[in-house]
Amino acid sequence: MPSTVQDIGYGRQFAPWYDRIFPKGAEAVATAEILSGLHPDPSAGTLEFGVGTGRIAVPLSRKVGPVTGVDSSMEMLDLLASDPAGTDVIGIHGDIRNYTDSRHYGLVYAVCSTLSMLLTAEDQQAAISRAAERLAPMGRLVIETSNRPAVEALHEGRARATLFTPYPEPGTGLQTHSTLLPGSDLWQCSHIWYEADGTTRVGNELSRLTTPDEVDGYAVAAGLTLEARYSNWDLSPYSDQYPMFLATYTKTA
Known part of the structure; x- marks a missing residue:
């Protein structure tokens, strides 16, 4: 089934x-x-x-x-x-x-x-x-x-923002392209994960704030x-x- x-x-x-x-x-x-x-x-x-x-x-x-x-x-x-x-x-x-x-x-x-x-x-x-x-x-x-409130403040009045979070392991980090979808309470994030060897991973998520x-x-x-x-x-x-x-x-x- x-x-x-x-x-x-x-x-x-x-x-x-x-x-x-x-x-x-x-x-x-x-x-x-x-x-x-x-x-x-x-x-x-x-x-x-x-x-x-x-x-x-x-x-x-x-x-x-x-x-x-x-x-x-x-x-x-x-x-x-x-x-x-x-x-x-x-x-x-x-x-x-x-x-x-x-x-x-x-x-x-x-x-x-x-x-x-x-x-x-x-x-x-x-x-x-x-x-x-x-x-x-x-x-x-x-x-x-x-x-x-905090997520909206990170955008400083803009619909889109780009954030980078370094991780403790050298050469690694997460880059996030963040979008507050106009006229809604939805938040779209596109993530790029960077490995120390230069490879990347990509993922997208949609959430409701x-x-x-x-x-x-x-x-x-x-x-x-x-x-x-x-x-x-x-x-x-x-x-x-x-x-x-x-x-x-x-x-x-």
Whole structure:
């Protein structure tokens, strides 16, 4: 039977070099450490929406036990399955807009702008609602996604901007051609990854920018309560100058 999971094709483009732009290193381990501290009850289980290659789920599983990870990309899930360190991460091919299972989890999380990959407010609301349904009472939802005010500020009033991010490994870096599509809340990025040997990789992505207030609205509509907002994984206070933001929500019943 053909799959009913709708995949935007992100994994087909980025899976072969995803771990180059988002390394499985100290930063991922530090993020997992923060998530483990935010987990209200590891014995109640852990669910990730947008697990990808397991960059966060694998180190998190070492701290809280098995993690269930949902992703629409079989390419990403294949890489997760091939990781010998990922034996405690259960990869599931699914659509976070309609995912359901028989469990309720202490922690559900979606990081690295997974939410922004959904291109309508209705789809973003659906994903937050599905996450809320899977939470146990007193469970916590953690969302990390792009921060619309900061992204718009980077463009300095222009529709297009070009950014370059150098990486620690000499000769490597990511060049991004960024476009705010006129008359919409959509953000298109064309990326070129440079290797030290002179080779390159190219990928494109389209996302929907949100404000923290909009994400809060999704959570409230799903029966959750805003707990805190942060600028990044050091849990510093929220600022509209950071390109990402982190928000936590709780389920009281």
